Amino acid sequence: MRLRTPREVPERPSPGTELLTAEAVRLAVGGRALLDGASVRVAAGEVVALLGPNGAGKSTLLSVLAGDVRPDGGEVRLRGRPLAGYGAAELALHRALLPQSAALSFPFPADEVVRMGRAPWAGTAAATEDEAVVAEAMAATESAAFAGRPFTALSGGERARVALARVLAQRAPLLLLDEPTAALDLRHQELVLRVARARAAAGDGVVVVLHDLSLAAAYADRVVLLTAGATVADGPVAEVLRAPLLSEVYGHPVEVLPHPRTGVPLVLPERG
């Protein structure tokens, strides 16, 4: 057993500084290239939407960004240091990841699950805020109402919100959200992306994988479009979400219309 040495808590990044950069990432599994020239960067204070068709490598890229998988080529840097140089405990203070589906082997109550998000801060000064942070995260995701119920007894949407609350409670300056809206109804989809925006406003960097392009257009600062494991476009919403590019990438004709009131692009598939 190692004794816990008092760990240094990373300083919060100042808005606008680069948090994470991935350059020309390549990854092959079983001889098949899953990523082949994927690049993405995220700065403190912005929401980056990671878009692309099924199988484009969005979740795989997120695993690379989270440090789960070491890429075969390319470079990933977190706050200027190579990602591979971070240990698990240190990394947990820098980034949090919301997985696509939330599972739990044993029936812990929902608030316990959220409290698990505080684990990286045990033994640091921030541990004194645990209860307040947990309560805040549950309030932000509207999951306080079922705080005492076993996670395993919750509905899919409730689980998704508790899982998000856990990730928020981790208070990492880099948030990686893998399809956070997949299990949610319209109201809670909006809620989740508002939460992401709020985190960005508070100075976090957020990378969010989305399938709903209009949702991305409404909430993201920047869009990274991925196809066949490669980044094909990276830029502001208005630049990337154009009909010809999206039609080609998704293999289906797409229309992009400005919202009649707000002017935010609405992305719709062309229907007969």
Add this chain to the structure above:
Amino acid sequence: MTTAVRSKAAPTVSRTTLITAVLAAALVLCALLAAGVGAYRIPLGDILASAAHRLGLGGHALDRVPESVLWNVRLPRVVLALLVGGSLGCAGALMQGVFGNPLAEPAVIGVSSGGAVGAVACIVLGLDALGSWTVTAFAFASGLLTVFAVYLMARSGGRTEVVTLILTGVAVNAFCGALIGIFLFTADSAAISQVTFWQLGSLSQATWGKVLAVLPFALVGLAVAPLYARKLDLLALGERPARHLGVDVERMRLVLITVVALLTAAAVAVSGIIGFVGLVVPHLLRMLAGPGHRFLLPASALGGALVLVAADLAARTVAEPAELPLGVLTALIGSPFFFWLLRRTRTRQGGWA
């Protein structure tokens, strides 16, 4: 908001404390009862007086016969039951936590069948290099070896996958079964009956020597396990989320499988195969007070010890003067109980966990 979250957590804490206290009290009572009851009855007052006398706290020594029965026969057996039960209960809770699977028990990774191969080989081949300790030492060593063989075979690229680990365990268990079969095939009838007796599990051969042999493993295991309680909670989220929360999952798994192997191999070595304690006790406690491992690990040790002390008392008194094999008794009562637990959980929650 904060108060709402806190007030929900509070009763669970007192509930876990209460259950732990009840278990500890029941264990003490049951151990005293087991020390007194048997072919030669020793009243509770005499037990306490004799114990106080030996500890130098007053009291008085008993007559020659009760003193000898108490200290050379009963107490080593009760203490051994306590240690073996505590080891099996804690190992079971650890296994379920490490594998994130309520069905896992130490036998899954081959520790019991591996131990049995060593014991059977030793009995059938008539090995006695270490005198009366030979079977125990062989069972312990081969149990440990088997676990590490399973772990190494399941490991690839610095990672072990739970399903691969369990399937490797299944294959190794089958292989061990075949080895035991070969030994039995070549054995004479005296060896076969000795093997059968060993496999049924029993504490009738308890001595202070065996207690001392198990003690270090039990103490180390029971001391290390709670250090990982919080991390085991996190592992319930899955391997990847646990890693994202800063847990070195692979390292933890290696340490805890080692702990499980030591606890179980030591228990199997002195008592033979005693099933179901490691599976049922953690389940029952999880239902009573939730799955938090800070409660579950120590409580499973206490619960396992309680069950085994009680079961051993039953094994040697129910059919007096004959003695039932302990492993048979725990499985005989454990299996229907587990089945009932299963049905109840299904009707209540519509499924397991």
